Amino acid sequence: MARASLFIITFCVALVSSAASTRVSLAGSDWSIKNGADLQAVGTVPGTIHTILFSAKLIDEPYWRFHDTDLRYLVNQSWTFTKSFSLQSQFLDSTQFILHFDQIDTVSNITLNNCNLGQTNSMFFAYEFNVPRTCLQTENTLHIEFTSPILYAKQQSIAYNKTVYPLCPNAAQHGECHVQFIRKEPCSFSWDWVTSLL
DSSP states (O other), X not given: OOBOOOXXXXXXXXXXXXXXXXXXXXXXXXXXXXXXXXXXXXXXESOBHHHXXXXXXXXXXXXXXXXXXXXXXXXXXXXXXXXXXXXXXXHHTOXXXXXEEEEEOSEEEEEETTEEEEEEEBSSSOEEEEOOGXXXXXXXXXXXXXXXXXXXXXXXXXXXXXXXSOSSOOGGGXXXXXXXXXXXXGGGTXXXXXXXXX
């Protein structure tokens, strides 16, 4: 049996100030996710779309039988993760602020209090964004807009305009095409980890 794993593993994130390297973790259970008007939930980060929606009882167990394939539509959509958090005045007295991601998967746009901090396009290394003091307040909202990795890889392949093999995984793997056009673990697009029974 061949399976595809398309979970979007989100991130571990913290805000760091220059004052004695004070660190505010933004991990926790009060992140909201949405994909427009259809699906929304509150869940825990680090986490995935699937773990959050499963915990909210909005989808079935993703690893049971063929549910990973049945739930493929989730990763063909873009998702927004939002977190509201407070900062104390002594933290805001610092002169330098960094938003640090241990990992973020994969293509995203980062906005803090309407300040666009930057983009990500690889899940293989940490990201840090300098945060201007003018972008921080006592009460803050962080938005992370994730682009579908499937659609992003397809768009990159079209833009490249040359054939790069393999075009797609074997049909028996129920995977997705164009993995070579995104910096994301290949098993997110297709994997075949069970020996075939003959």
